[in-house]
Amino acid sequence: xxxxxxxxxxxxxxxxxxxxxxxxxxxxxxxxxxxxxxxxxxxxxxxxxxxxxxxxxxxxxxxxxxxxxxxxxxxxxxxxxxxxxxxxxxxxxxxxxxxxxxxxxxxxxxxxxxxxxxxxxxxxxxxxxxxxxxxxxxxxxxxxxxxxxxxxxxxxxxxxxxxxxxxxxxxxxxxx
Numbered sequence: 001x002x003x004x005x006x007x008x009x010x011x012x013x014x015x016x017x018x019x020x021x022x023x024x025x026x027x028x029x030x031x032x033x034x035x036x037x038x039x040x041x042x043x044x045x046x047x048x049x050x051x052x053x054x055x056x057x058x059x060x061x062x063x064x065x066x067x068x069x070x071x072x073x074x075x076x077x078x079x080x081x082x083x084x085x086x087x088x089x090x091x092x093x094x095x096x097x098x099x100x101x102x103x104x105x106x107x108x109x110x111x112x113x114x115x116x117x118x119x120x121x122x123x124x125x126x127x128x129x130x131x132x133x134x135x136x137x138x139x140x141x142x143x144x145x146x147x148x149x150x151x152x153x154x155x156x157x158x159x160x161x162x163x164x165x166x167x168x169x170x171x172x173x174x175x176x
Contacts, residue, residue: 008135016128019087026091031098039096042089043167043174049086050163053079057157073137079156080130086163100173112169119162122155129155 060075102112129152136145 005139008139009132012128012131012135015131019127020124023087023091027094029095031094031096033095034092037096039093040174042093042096043171046086046089046093047164047167047171049082049089050160050167053082053086054157054160054164056082057153057160061153076134076137080134083130083156083160097175100170100175102170103173104169108169112166115162115165115169119159119166122162123159126152126155126159 056075056079060072060079063072063075104112129148133145133148133152136148
C-alpha cells in the first residue's frame with residue numbers, strides 16, 4: 001500500500017460526496033440565475049461530449065489491449081476531462097432552463113425512466129470509481145488499477161451511452 005493512500009482515499013470520498021451534493025444544491029437555484037442568455041445548445045453539446053467519451057473509453061480499452069500504455073492513458077484522461085466538462089455544462093444548463101418533463105406514455109415512458117434513473121444512479125457510483133482508478137494508475141498500483149478498472153470501464157461506458165439515449169428521447173420536448 002502506498003503511504004499516502006489513506007489521505008487520497010479520504011480526498012476521493014470527500015469529492016465523491018461533495019459533487020452530488022453540490023449538483024443538488026445548484027439545481028435548486030432559480031432558473032436564469034446566470035443572466036439572460038439562451039442555453040438551449042448545451043444538451044446537444046453534452047450529447048456530443050457523452051458520445052466522444054464513449055468512443056474514447058472504447059479506444060482506451062483497445063490501446064491497453066494492444067499494450068500501448070501511453071495512448072491508453074491519454075484516451076482515458078481525455079475521457080475524464082470530457083466527463084468533467086459535461087458535469088459543468090449540465091449544471092450551467094439546469095441553472096438556466098426549467099426542467100423538461102418527459103411526456104411519453106406507455107412502455108416508452110418506462111424505458112425512458114429506466115435509462116434515466118440507471119444513468120443517474122450509476123453516475124453517482126462512477127465518481128469514486130473513476131477517481132480511484134486514475135489514482136491507482138498514476139501511483140503505479142497497476143494490479144489494483146486493473147482490478148477496479150474492470151468495473152469502472154463498463155459502468156462509465158453505460159453512463160456515457162445512456163446519457164446519449166436519454167438526450168435523444170427527451171430532446172424533442174426541450175423548450176426552444
